[in-house]
Amino acid sequence: MSRVRAAAHTGGPGIRAWIVWSTGVAAYILAITNRTSLSAVGVDAAERFQADAATLSLFAVVQLAVYGGMQIPVGVLLDRYGSRPIITIGMILMAVGQLTMALSPSVGIAIVARMLLGAGDAAVFPAVLRLVATWFPAQRAPVMVQLTGILGQAGQLVAVIPIAAVLHATSWSVTFGAIAGLGVLFAVLVFAVIRNHPPEVDRDISVDTDTGAIRIVTSSVDTGVGIRAAWAHPGTRLAFWSHFATPFAGTAFMLLWGVPFLTAGEGRTLGEATGLLTIFVFAGMAFGPVLGELSRRIPHRRSRVLVLPAVAVQFAAWLTVILWPGPAPLWLLTVLVVALSLGGPASMIAFDHARTHNPSHRLSTATGLTNAGGFLAALIAIFVIGVALDLQGAGTPETYRLDAFRVAFLAQMPLWLLGGIFISVERRRTRVHLGMDQPRRPPR
Numbered sequence: 185m186s187r188v189r190a191a192a193h194t195g196g197p198g199i200r201a202w203i204v205w206s207t208g209v210a211a212y213i214l215a216i217t218n219r220t221s222l223s224a225v226g227v228d229a230a231e232r233f234q235a236d237a238a239t240l241s242l243f244a245v246v247q248l249a250v251y252g253g254m255q256i257p258v259g260v261l262l263d264r265y266g267s268r269p270i271i272t273i274g275m276i277l278m279a280v281g282q283l284t285m286a287l288s289p290s291v292g293i294a295i296v297a298r299m300l301l302g303a304g305d306a307a308v309f310p311a312v313l314r315l316v317a318t319w320f321p322a323q324r325a326p327v328m329v330q331l332t333g334i335l336g337q338a339g340q341l342v343a344v345i346p347i348a349a350v351l352h353a354t355s356w357s358v359t360f361g362a363i364a365g366l367g368v369l370f371a372v373l374v375f376a377v378i379r380n381h382p383p384e385v386d387r388d389i390s391v392d393t394d395t396g397a398i399r400i401v402t403s404s405v406d407t408g409v410g411i412r413a414a415w416a417h418p419g420t421r422l423a424f425w426s427h428f429a430t431p432f433a434g435t436a437f438m439l440l441w442g443v444p445f446l447t448a449g450e451g452r453t454l455g456e457a458t459g460l461l462t463i464f465v466f467a468g469m470a471f472g473p474v475l476g477e478l479s480r481r482i483p484h485r486r487s488r489v490l491v492l493p494a495v496a497v498q499f500a501a502w503l504t505v506i507l508w509p510g511p512a513p514l515w516l517l518t519v520l521v522v523a524l525s526l527g528g529p530a531s532m533i534a535f536d537h538a539r540t541h542n543p544s545h546r547l548s549t550a551t552g553l554t555n556a557g558g559f560l561a562a563l564i565a566i567f568v569i570g571v572a573l574d575l576q577g578a579g580t581p582e583t584y585r586l587d588a589f590r591v592a593f594l595a596q597m598p599l600w601l602l603g604g605i606f607i608s609v610e611r612r613r614t615r616v617h618l619g620m621d622q623p624r625r626p627p628r
Contacts, residue, residue, distance in 0.1 A: 200382070201319040205328075208312040209335050211271050214370050216309040216339025218248070218278045218301050221363060223343050223438050223461070225351050227447075227581050233291045235387060237579035241570025244440045246562035252556040255356050256308050256411060259552025266380030267318075267434035272371050272404030274307030280369025286360035300613040304367075309336070310551045313535060315546055318381045324535050330476025331348045333532045334469045340438055414550040418613035419541025421556040425610055426487065427534035429495045429603025431504065431527040433596050438464065440566055445593075448584035450511050460521050467525035471484060475529040479536050484620065486533050487611045495529035497523045499600045506590045531558055543616070561599050568595040588594040 222243060230240050264268055281300030286602045288294040309332075318327045351359040415419045437445075438461065446457035460568055478487050501523035505512050512520075534554050541548040573579045578588035616623050 193310045193492075197324075203331075204319055204378050205312075205315055207374060208267065208308075208315045209332055210272065211275060211370050211374050212308050212312050212332065212336040213342075213567060214366060215274070215278065215305045215340040216336050217342040217347075218282060218339075218363065219305050220338060220340050220343035220369070220439055221253075221282070221347055221360070223298050223303075223340070223443065224438055226444055228351060228356070230296075230581050233294060236568040237573035238567075239291060239307035239570075241440060241566050242295060244436075245296050245462035245563045245567040245570075247298040247302040248435075248559045248566070249304075250299045251306045251557040252563065254303055254306035254555040255310070255468060255552035255559075256549065257552075258310055259548040259550070260411075262311055262314050262552075264547065267314045268375065268378045268380050269518050271311045271378060272309045272375045274304040274311070275367050275371035275374055277301075277304030277307070279371065280303075281359045282364035282367060282580070282628075283347075285476070286357045286364060297445050307566060310548055310555060313377065313551055315378070319538070325539060326480040327473070327476045329535050330472040330532050334449070334472035337465050337528060338469050341462060341598075344438075344458055344465070386589055392548045411549055411553070414542055414546050414553055417541050417550075418610050419491045419537055419616050420553055421548050422487065422607065422614050423534040423550070424610060425556075425603050425606040426537060427531050427554050427558035428535070428561045429600060429607060430471065430498075431531040431558045431566050433498050434464065434468075434524040434601060435558070435562040436565045436569065437521075438522055438615060439562070441569055441589075442586055442594075444581070447519065449586045449589040450517065451586075452514075453518070456514070463518060464521040464525045467522045468528045471526055472529040472532070479533050483536070483540065484615075486536065486609055488606060490498040491530055491533055491608060493598055494526040495604050496593035497526055499597065501595060502593060503579055506593060517584040532556075546618055565599060569593060 226240060229235065229243065229407070233239070235243075255484035258270065276298050281297045281304060284300060285294060287295055288322075312332055313329060316325055316332065320328055345360060347363075350362070379519060442461055442464075445456050446452045446460060447454055475490055482489055501520045505516060505520050508516060534557070535551060538550040538554040539547065570579070572592035572595055573584070573588055574587040576591060577583060578585050
């Protein structure tokens with residue numbers, strides 16, 4: 185216990201903490217690249233596999249379904265084994281998935297490849313958040329989480345620009361085989377550099393420099409108890425619904441439907457579409473530090489001041505584009521992508537909720553539950569958009585049209601409304617649970 189106690193007297197994070205975190209963030213950037221690797225080549229994928237809109241959306245849906253389904257198991261494994269082995273395994277799974285995608289001769293095998301990608305991707309972000317918890321003081325966590333998310337979004341730029349350029353200059357197999365090779369290299373790098381906790385402590389810990397309190401981070405013996413206990417706290421449910429409502433529209437746009445909508449629907453050139461997706465990424469990077477600092481300063485008003493307004497802005501922007509007579513002007517499409525970019529930084533606030541309202545022994549389990557929310561909403565949105573296009577006879581690149589896209593994107597509206605309602609409900613319950621508000625008395 186003396187080695188653990190010694191950590192209480194350390195100051196800020198040392199150079200090794202930054203090296204470990206930077207390596208984890210680099211792995212997260214590659215995970216985002218893998219996740220969104222079809223974003224700029226969706227039309228190429230449709231042509232290669234002769235896929236209609238529902239089948240094309242299935243690539244993203246199964247990937248996100250596996251990602252979401254793996255969040256709780258990954259959280260439990262992280263609480264038990266730490267970040268180093270979990271990120272390493274995630275890198276290997278993504279490499280195998282991309283190699284399978286590179287050699288895939290059919291839709292069925294390509295779907296298996298995307299499932300492997302989803303499983304590997306699921307391991308990375310929660311594990312990097314755990315590195316933040318074990319290597320950095322608790323008071324820095326909100327900003328560090330936002331910084332992790334911001335830097336990770338650079339992976340979308342790789343997916344939007346270089347992957348499409350390499351694909352059109354070489355071939356499908358060469359492009360996705362090269363990504364697989366990067367995954368193997370990063371697996372070696374992660375295993376060589378990352379450690380679960382600082383060397384001066386025996387176990388994963390999180391140190392609060394305000395109070396000097398040390399929290400041991402380890403798993404519950406009974407996994408089921410840990411999951412039920414995490415979900416039973418209204419703060420975890422608030423985190424889940426916050427992550428459900430904020431990032432899914434941006435995910436659907438960047439992961440699959442953005443380029444087809446902008447090019448085949450709105451009539452924009454591929455260069456203009458790529459530029460808009462790039463604006464999306466940079467705007468998200470700009471919003472991240474602002475929301476992170478505000479989240480730190482107003483911990484009890486995060487939902488009302490930050491999360492719900494981010495949902496409302498996205499809702500209003502999409503509705504305006506959908507109702508615009510004729511193709512939307514470039515300035516309005518720019519407003520749309522900037523509004524959607526709010527979703528990613530706002531979704532990071534959900535992890536502040538999860539961390540604040542759960543003890544360290546179920547930190548990663550609560551994070552996994554939270555992370556599953558956004559990807560559940562995203563897979564619903566992506567699949568319903570694809571089905572809606574098919575039902576309108578606009579399910580292939582040759583038949584895409586603007587009016588069909590508009591109807592299809594309306595599928596997002598109920599998800600925002602559902603998320604907004606539950607955020608309000610669970611926020612109230614959380615405040616009552618913490619003694620900040622009085623419970624409503626039933627009418628006599």
